[in-house]
Amino acid sequence: MADRLFAGVLLLVVIGYTVIAFTVIHAPFQYDPLGPESWPRLLGVVGIPCVLYVLAKPDVASFGLPLRTWGRLAALVAMLLGYGYLFQPLGFIIATVAFCMALSMMLGAKLLPALAFSLGIGVVGYFVCTELLDLNLPAGVLTFLR
Amino acid sequence: MDAVFSGLASGFAVALDPFNLFLVLAGCFAGTLIGALPGIGPINGVAILLPIAYGLGFKPESAIILLAGIYYGAEYGGRISSILLNVPGDAGAVMTTLDGNPMAKNGEAGKALSLSAVASFIGGTFSVILMSFFGPALASYAISFSPSDYVALMVFAFASLASLVGANPVKTLLGAVIGLMLASVGIDANTGVARFTFGIPDILAGIDFLVVVIGLFGMAELIHLVEQQAAGTLKTLKIDKTFVTWKDLAFVKWTILRGSIIGFFIGILPGTGASVASAVAYGTEKRAARDSSKFGHGDMRGLAAPEAANNASAGGAMVPMLTLGIPGSGTTAILLGALLLFNVTPGPLMFSQRPEIAWGLIASMYIGNVALLVINLPLVGLFARMLTIPQQFLTPLIAVLAFIGVYSVVSNPHDLYMITALGVFGWFLRKLQFSLAPVILGFVLGGLFEDNLRRALSISAGDWTILVNSTNSIALYILALLVVVVPIIVGRRRRRQA
16 A cells, blocks of 8 residues: 555656656757657656556555654754754754754763763764765854854 | 786775775765665665765775775675564675574574674675686777677667566566667757757756665665555664684585675676575576575575675676676666766776776785675674664665755756656655666666767668677677577476476
């Protein structure tokens, strides 16, 4: 069932891809015999039967994950999106400390070790990357770092 | 022959440069550490560290030497979590758990670790030696390849991928098509027409390779780790004082040799890396053994064969990557993408045009293999400590590394969402038993495949028969057919016998 659901969504995407390849993509002037549209058309024509096959013969019945795990995974994805959202405006150090705290606590770390770990990664990580390795990381609200 | 030795000499000049030598050692060391982490294999390690290595602004040969060191270092370190924890870092290390973990349970953990280190060393060195001779020969042959021959080569690559990787060939093929489709997003270089960009300026230049790699391999792995953590705790076995003896090595010497040969040649086949190599080597050894009753209960041969094979396949997989520009495994696909980031196009001309990269890499692999053996025998205890790192700290660390990598190279917060989305997608693919290697292979080869097809048809003014016009391409199509048909026939015959 899980297979079918996923394949169903995938089918819509692949059909969309193929329709665009057949209708939208068009070169104003044909430079080579194939042009920009033939290759995506070819991929669509190969892709659709593959998805249909998976749809017809699914082999993964279910994910077999308890609801609790799904909740954790959803929380993880939310944290990652939040981390990405705050990364630039708040700066690496604050965003990282917040993210590491949240994730390690969710995974069962105690408050003090989690705090030590998060501060270590955030502060040490920032200076190792920017000073030692010369990588570009956002300073964010801690403008004195710039 | 002379060309090989002079090439090697110039390669060693590059690899022995103090800075590059440091990178070989650092790469091997870091690779072993990463490989030893439970659940993280070479492909995830290379994927997570690639943008950071790129961001450091090294010369291309130095960066690729570092990444290759991480690659085979991780291939080496994977055995530690397999043996002591019974958790393989990736598919290539699964076979190692079959006899490695029982040996450790029987009180021979030290012996299992040292034996597998020696087997890995022999497998790795054997394949680098073969690579030094095979590589240039294949490259000088492939120089004559026309665009239509390249199309045939791609067809062969995807045929062997579909036939040999994963349980369900249709899913493998679909994975490759998804990769090819992802690669077709962006402005078409020949005509300037935008494809599938939906007016989003961030993807006009195509989806960034680093973003795809980090998303599919780094972030998907992260989600997988969090999912596993809910499942329960694992028990790590202690390292004891046992050690491999000369008598043990004499007992398994032919096993190691067979494993190395099998590993190297399976590694060369496009798309089939360590997982197929170690499985075939284990199966061969079990069938060849006079008394196979101990296999699965701690037989030394059952440990030595897959370890020799998976390290040999790491070298074998480099051969088509360096000489044809077609990666032999998922991890070498990432290395190929890394070279492209540095504006180096791997292919038959690389040995003549950029010898410092081709030969420097090969020479660094000789050094790396020796270094790995030397650091692995005494320091195995240190690497084994990696197994005790609490998961609740390891997991956020991986996410932070991935974010640092993507941000420091692309500096676009939009890509931070993109890697998360691709991570979720990759996790779904993984849960549904799609293998991710075909996706990345399709993504890396997509541009090359399309370019060669269009070039071939431009040459022939639109006549499709050009694709079957040379002996090279016909031979490759026949090989592609064989690689699909033979396993089916063998499988059917075996089922009839059973």
